[in-house]
Amino acid sequence: MSKITMREAISQALWEEMERDELVFLLGEEIGVWGGTYAVTKGFYDHFGERRVRDTPISESVIVGAAIGAALTGLRPVAELMTINFAFSAMDHIVNEAAKLRYMFGGQFKLAIVIRAPGGGGRQLAATHSQTPDAVFAHFPGLRVVAPGTPEDAKGMLKAAIRSDDPVLFIEHATLYQVRGEVPEADYTIPLDKAKIQRAGKDVTIVTYSKMLEISSKAADELSKEGIQAEIVDLRCLRPLDMEPVLQSFKKTNRAVIVEEGWRSYGVGSEVAARIYEDAFDYVDAPIKRVAQDEVPLPYNRTLEQIALPQVEDVIKAVKEVL
Amino acid sequence: MDKSDYLDMYHQMVLIRRVEERAAELYQQGKIGGFLHLYIGQEAVSTGLISAREPQDRIITAYRDHGVAINAGIPAKEVIAELLGKATGMSKGKGGSMHMADVKKNYWGGHAIVGAHLPIAAGLALGDQYQGNDGVTICMFGDGATNIGYFHESLNLSKVWGLPVLWVCENNMYGMGTSVDRASAVIEIRQKAEGYKIPNERVNGMDVIEVRKVAEESLLYVRSGKGPYFLEVVTYRYRGHSMGDPERYRLKNEVEKWQEEDPIGIYRGFLLKQKIAKAVELDEVENMVKAEVQKAVEFAETSPEPEPEALFDDVYVE
Numbered sequence: 001m002s003k004i005t006m007r008e009a010i011s012q013a014l015w016e017e018m019e020r021d022e023l024v025f026l027l028g029e030e031i032g033v034w035g036g037t038y039a040v041t042k043g044f045y046d047h048f049g050e051r052r053v054r055d056t057p058i059s060e061s062v063i064v065g066a067a068i069g070a071a072l073t074g075l076r077p078v079a080e081l082m083t084i085n086f087a088f089s090a091m092d093h094i095v096n097e098a099a100k101l102r103y104m105f106g107g108q109f110k111l112a113i114v115i116r117a118p119g120g121g122g123r124q125l126a127a128t129h130s131q132t133p134d135a136v137f138a139h140f141p142g143l144r145v146v147a148p149g150t151p152e153d154a155k156g157m158l159k160a161a162i163r164s165d166d167p168v169l170f171i172e173h174a175t176l177y178q179v180r181g182e183v184p185e186a187d188y189t190i191p192l193d194k195a196k197i198q199r200a201g202k203d204v205t206i207v208t209y210s211k212m213l214e215i216s217s218k219a220a221d222e223l224s225k226e227g228i229q230a231e232i233v234d235l236r237c238l239r240p241l242d243m244e245p246v247l248q249s250f251k252k253t254n255r256a257v258i259v260e261e262g263w264r265s266y267g268v269g270s271e272v273a274a275r276i277y278e279d280a281f282d283y284v285d286a287p288i289k290r291v292a293q294d295e296v297p298l299p300y301n302r303t304l305e306q307i308a309l310p311q312v313e314d315v316i317k318a319v320k321e322v323l
Numbered sequence: 324m325d326k327s328d329y330l331d332m333y334h335q336m337v338l339i340r341r342v343e344e345r346a347a348e349l350y351q352q353g354k355i356g357g358f359l360h361l362y363i364g365q366e367a368v369s370t371g372l373i374s375a376r377e378p379q380d381r382i383i384t385a386y387r388d389h390g391v392a393i394n395a396g397i398p399a400k401e402v403i404a405e406l407l408g409k410a411t412g413m414s415k416g417k418g419g420s421m422h423m424a425d426v427k428k429n430y431w432g433g434h435a436i437v438g439a440h441l442p443i444a445a446g447l448a449l450g451d452q453y454q455g456n457d458g459v460t461i462c463m464f465g466d467g468a469t470n471i472g473y474f475h476e477s478l479n480l481s482k483v484w485g486l487p488v489l490w491v492c493e494n495n496m497y498g499m500g501t502s503v504d505r506a507s508a509v510i511e512i513r514q515k516a517e518g519y520k521i522p523n524e525r526v527n528g529m530d531v532i533e534v535r536k537v538a539e540e541s542l543l544y545v546r547s548g549k550g551p552y553f554l555e556v557v558t559y560r561y562r563g564h565s566m567g568d569p570e571r572y573r574l575k576n577e578v579e580k581w582q583e584e585d586p587i588g589i590y591r592g593f594l595l596k597q598k599i600a601k602a603v604e605l606d607e608v609e610n611m612v613k614a615e616v617q618k619a620v621e622f623a624e625t626s627p628e629p630e631p632e633a634l635f636d637d638v639y640v641e
Contacts, residue, residue: 025453051453057483059476062442066480069446072431075453077446092439092473105424105432106415107637141638165640 001184007177009151010116011040013158014078016187018048021076024162027054028063028080028116037082038118038177060089064115068097068167071113076162084119084171085131098167099142110165114158118172120211120261121309127297130305132262134210135271137169138238144192145238147171149213151181153236156190164192173211173261195242197249201231204319205249207272208259209235212310216259219315230319238268243275250276254285255322259315264292289318329599332374332531334608336366336587339390341616342399343562346389346406346420349620350566355406359420362390364561367586368493369394371534372461372556375542379458381429381451383444385465386421387493387560388433395430397423400619409626416629417637429458437498438468441477441490448486448551459545460488467498469512478519478551485550489541490516492555493528499564500572516553528558529584532593559584 004012018024025048026041032055035042045053056063060081067077081087087094094115102111121130138145144166148154154172161168198213199220208216213234220230231249235241250256256276258269269290276288294308343361350359362369365387373382373394384391392402397413405412405423413423424432431447434440444462451458468474469492481488492512496503503510516523522544526537534556541552559581563570594600 054484057476057479059480061439061473062445062476062480065439065442065473065477066446066449069443069448070450070453071446072426072443073447073450073454075450092436093442096436097434097439097443101432102640103637104414104418104422105426106413106417108414108424108426110640144639 001182003180004151004183005177006151006154006179006181007038007040009155009183010158010172011042013155013162014041015044017159017162018052023074024076024078025052025054026078026080027056027067029056029058029082031055031080036080038174060086061093064090064093064098067113067115068093068101068111071111072109076112078114078116078162081115081117083129083174084117084133085129087117087137094137094143094169095140099140103142111167112165113167114161114170115168116170116172118174120173120175121293121298121305122175124300124302124305126300130298132293134171134238135262135267138268142167143239144168145171146192146236147210147238148236149176149210149234151179152183153190155183156188157192157236160189160192163189168192171210176211176214179214193237193240193242195233195235195237195245197231197245198234199230199232201229201253203229203253203255204231204322205246205253205256206230206232206259206315206319207235207246207256208232209238209268210261212259212261215310215312216315218312219319222312222316223319228319228323235268241271243279246272246276247280250280251283254283257289257291257315257318257322259291259310261293261310263295264290265295267292286322289322291315291318326599328374329594330604330608332370332535333590333594333605334612335370335374335394336531336590337609337612338399338615339366339370339393340587341612342389342393342402342619345616345620346403347562347566349406355420356408357419357421359566360387360564361560361562362387364581364586365493365495365528365558366390367531367534367590368528368556368558369463371531372463372491372538375535375538376461377458378429379456380542381431381447381458381460382463383431383440383447383460384433384463385437385440385468386433386435387465388421388423391463392423392425392430392433395425396428397425397430398619399615400622403619403623404626407623407626408628409623410629410633411622411626415633438464438471438473440464441468441473444488445477445480445486448481448488449484451487452484457546458487459542461491462488463491463493465498466492466494466496466503466512467506469515470498470506478516478521481551482519482521487545487548488551489545490521490551490553492553493558494555495558495560497564497572500568502572511555513553513555521551521553523553523555525555525557528556529586529589531586531590
């Protein structure tokens with residue numbers, strides 16, 4: 001094991017998969033000469049050349065659309081959207097084409113495409129550049145939507161995504177790139193349909209993913225000082241959603257708080273809570289709580305932005321309410 | 324081209340016409356659901372174009388796709404079976420009229436979001452360029468598609484990357500019910516390709532021989548590695564945009580005027596005048612087509628529906 005940042009983990013996954021498979025190539029804005037706006041692909045252009053590291057115009061539809069077309073011919077493109085906020089410009093190609101073509105044409109081909117997109121708030125980028133619209137994309141059958149929260153998961157899941165024959169939306173969090181974590185030295189992959197218990201506990205189940213895993217872990221540290229042992233389930237994958245570890249944990253703790261960065265309405269928390277009520281109603285000892293972003297477009301002002309985003313104290317408060 | 328090539332093109336054009344006429348009947352009988360866009364009047368465009376392709380050339384088009392499928396070599400019975408939503412259809416009954424593909428024939432589908440298949444076409448061409456193949460992607464779309472952003476993003480990228488793609492705008496004068504002059508800042512669509520420095524040409528789409536000739540030349544250009552080429556093929560659809568179109572946007576005599584330019588009639592006249600075929604031979608082709616369509620409809624009607632379990636097939640590979 002070595003301790004590396006999330007950025008390094010993602011970068012290594014891309015590099016190793018490109019070395020392993022000639023069919024893998026990258027396309028996106030500023031990924032080549034510039035080295036990636038988050039420096040994830042720094043050094044790639046010099047090493048792999050412009051054939052495999054393709055700088056595109058600012059044309060999100062054709063970035064995703066061309067990735068789809070190239071995948072139809074058997075290539076394994078990894079398209080980078082500079083931020084997930086720009087995915088809306090490519091919405092049609094993500095949800096109407098990538099998610100549907102295989103099914104709509106009777107399974108005649110595979111669409112081995114990965115769309116990487118960093119998102120999330122907390123950097124004072126204001127409303128259009130700070131969104132966490134993960135649930136929107138997870139709504140569509142045909143897409144795989146994953147959002148890892150640790151370097152180990154990011155590397156293993158990105159490798160699995162690149163090797164997968166299905167279209168995968170790989171959501172990164174822009175404020176996690178500097179986070180460090182242990183990552184195995186050897187080649188490994190992590191399944192794209194498995195949630196994971198990241199922290200064992202017996203008193204309450206916290207269900208979360210991505211950046212909110214960090215927030216929830218800090219909350220769990222605080223709570224343990226007061227003798228409250230929270231169990232944290234990291235969803236990692238939003239579609240398909242793996243409820244097994246969530247239900248197992250809930251049947252033990254009988255209490256749940258779901259923490260997500262996106263808006264509460266129609267969100268990940270709504271889905272997870274509904275499934276717990278459907279499948280484990282007899283185990284419910286308290287109403288399930290959702291911690292989520294306040295329902296406003298995120299403001300620029302730092303204080304206001306932080307009020308709107310879920311904080312450690314919000315998680316602690318919610319846990320105490322369900323106990 | 325030898326005599327059999329000429330007759331084959333005639334066969335394809337007549338087959339498209341008769342399949343589409345039968346499709347209209349089947350629609351009126353309630354046997355075809357959803358939307359149905361007929362290719363009647365435009366047969367010379369895809370027949371001339373696709374008859375010029377090599378097997379490694381990929382075809383991708385919009386939702387007016389039945390005729391294109393037939394030109395791509397898909398048997399009429401599989402086209403009609405898809406229209407009827409049967410398990411034996413091209414897309415196993417999952418796509419319907421607007422979404423039929425057969426990738427074994429290098430036919431990458433009918434796509435029903437206007438203009439959305441142009442970025443995909445750029446990607447198909449990128450795939451061939453990346454692998455060093457000499458295939459050309461032939462991407463067909465209507466005049467209406469040239470007003471959406473996808474068109475401009477795709478043309479631009481194709482030129483910047485020198486992609487082997489032949490862009491073919493079928494200008495049939497109307498995007499649904501809105502005439503070109505009411506929707507597009509330029510009515511000569513090929514001018515839009517000028518903005519991207521893509522060499523281009525405007526062709527009479529009612530004359531299959533002219534389309535074929537220009538298609539051969541432009542495919543040669545693209546195949547030689549010079550990058551994309553753009554054709555504007557001027558044509559006209561005789562039927563409404565789709566079934567149930569009230570056609571308030573055009574006058575009957577305009578349709579009649581274009582019907583005098585009927586692509587099948589023009590081609591038949593050409594074959595007779597050039598003494599390539601005798602009238603009796605062409606009549607024989609028409610009789611063959613009648614029988615072929617009848618058999619195709621019987622095949623489709625007696626084909627099984629998809630099993631209910633098929634509902635969940637092919638959402639994911641794994």
